[in-house]
Amino acid sequence: MDVDAAGGNDLYADGCQAMDVSETGASGGGQLRKVKKGRPMKRSMNARKKKALSKAVSQSEKxxxxxSRSETKILRTKSAKHLYD
Incomplete structure (x- = not known):
């Protein structure tokens, strides 16, 4: 079937073309990748543990x-009372 550009048999004579809806092999690339789901949770859990430990240490230091400040204050007041007795 020989179709001429000037002929009236051409379906796409006005310049429009049908959309290509064929699937390509590159679109399924996301499924081929291996995703480790357990790793981020473990990291976040370790991060929470480290944060909790650092918070506990800082609170114990506080x-x-x-x-120690209250003990020094008690000693100061006792020594001041001893001076006036």
Missing amino acids: SSEKL
Whole structure:
């Protein structure tokens, strides 16, 4: 079937073309990749543990510092009372 450009048999004479809806092999590339789902959760869990440990250490340091300040304050007041007695 020989179709001429000037002939009236041409379906796409006005310049429009049908859309290509054929699937290509490159579109399924996301399925070929291996995704490790357990790893990010483990990292986040370790991060939470590290954060909790650092928070506990800082709170224990704060409490020990607070105790030492209160002890020094008690010693100061006792020595001041001893001077006036």
